[in-house]
Amino acid sequence: MEPGTRNLEPGTRNPELGTWNLETGTWNLEPGNRDLEKQNSGIRTLQAEPGLLLRPARFSEHGEPENSFAAGAFALSCLSIDAVYSRPLPKGSDNQQMIDLESFLRDVPDFPKPGILFKDITPLLASPAAFKEACDRLAKPFANKGVTKVVGIESRGFIFGAPVAQRLGAGFVPIRKPGKLPAETVSQSYQLEYGSDTIEIHADAIGPREKVLLVDDLLATGGTMAAAVELVAKLGGEVVGIAFVIELCFLPGRDKLAGQNVHALIQIK
Ligand code: AMP
Numbered sequence: 171m172e173p174g175t176r177n178l179e180p181g182t183r184n185p186e187l188g189t190w191n192l193e194t195g196t197w198n199l200e201p202g203n204r205d206l207e208k209q210n211s212g213i214r215t216l217q218a219e220p221g222l223l224l225r226p227a228r229f230s231e232h233g234e235p236e237n238s239f240a241a242g243a244f245a246l247s248c249l250s251i252d253a254v255y256s257r258p259l260p261k262g263s264d265n266q267q268m269i270d271l272e273s274f275l276r277d278v279p280d281f282p283k284p285g286i287l288f289k290d291i292t293p294l295l296a297s298p299a300a301f302k303e304a305c306d307r308l309a310k311p312f313a314n315k316g317v318t319k320v321v322g323i324e325s326r327g328f329i330f331g332a333p334v335a336q337r338l339g340a341g342f343v344p345i346r347k348p349g350k351l352p353a354e355t356v357s358q359s360y361q362l363e364y365g366s367d368t369i370e371i372h373a374d375a376i377g378p379r380e381k382v383l384l385v386d387d388l389l390a391t392g393g394t395m396a397a398a399v400e401l402v403a404k405l406g407g408e409v410v411g412i413a414f415v416i417e418l419c420f421l422p423g424r425d426k427l428a429g430q431n432v433h434a435l436i437q438i439k
Contacts, residue, residue: 271307272436274300275416289416289438291326291387304435305330308385308413309337311433315410317383319343319376323369323398324350326387330415334385343375343382345398356404360397369394371401378406388416389434392426399430 274294281288294300308330321343322331328344335342348357348368355370376382382402386395395412402409412427417434424432 269300269303271300271304289388304415305333307435309334312383312411316381317410318380320383320385321345323386327385331385345369345371358397358400360393369397376405376407380407381410382407384412386414389414389423390418390421392423396426
């Protein structure tokens with residue numbers, strides 16, 4: 171990166187937002203503009219600091235990086251927010267700029283079956299700022315806990331688990347549905363309301379006494395995560411924590427995980 175330049179992630183909440191105008195190829199720094207992710211007529215709002223020399227980052231309409239600067243910004247989004255944006259927050263107020271993550275969820279009634287209110291996380295994923303903050307906040311309680319493996323559960327647990335692993339400097343391990351993992355696996359079955367389900371992990375994915383953080387998008391009955399805890403135990407790993415984006419507090423999922431350090435970003439009462 172050239173001196174005086176800095177890659178910044180699009181859409182991060184910041185008191186001084188700048189806009190990159192794709193039409194004119196210029197930056198406008200707009201102190202006090204708190205609008206996030208303006209995407210009207212090709213203008214996209216990016217995080218900026220006054221006086222900072224910024225270089226063009228081009229994104230497709232789907233938010234994918236289209237040049238190396240944009241790719242760099244995306245790569246940096248894998249770092250902690252503190253590393254990417256260096257302005258220190260006042261002591262004791264680390265939630266000063268917290269995004270209301272719940273407002274990025276979409277309720278879909280009767281999906282995938284009648285009677286289920288599905289919590290759709292795709293609007294949260296589509297927002298660079300909300301997705302990044304969710305990953306930051308999932309990882310934060312487990313920094314300095316010596317986590318060496320982050321285990322994500324298929325499939326939405328992969329989306330959050332991998333960036334959390336990067337933030338913690340840990341490896342990522344997938345737990346998958348039967349028949350998906352190519353090498354030798356260990357399996358665990360668990361009860362559903364009607365019938366049962368099975369999940370698998372590679373037999374060599376976690377070494378004895380490795381410290382493991384488990385990640386999934388949502389805690390409902392807790393059956394899936396309790397089975398994942400069993401799998402980690404079968405391989406000799408030590409579960410130091412379990413992180414969810416969403417917890418449905420009206421279901422007894424937490425009881426199934428008694429004794430575990432359970433962390434949830436959004437608690438639905
Ligand atoms: P459970 O084993 O009952 O805790 O279910 C957890 C898994 O089912 C998670 O991987 C979720 O992705 C999914 N899940 C369960 N209920 C919902 C819901 N209401 N909305 C979205 N996903 C759900």
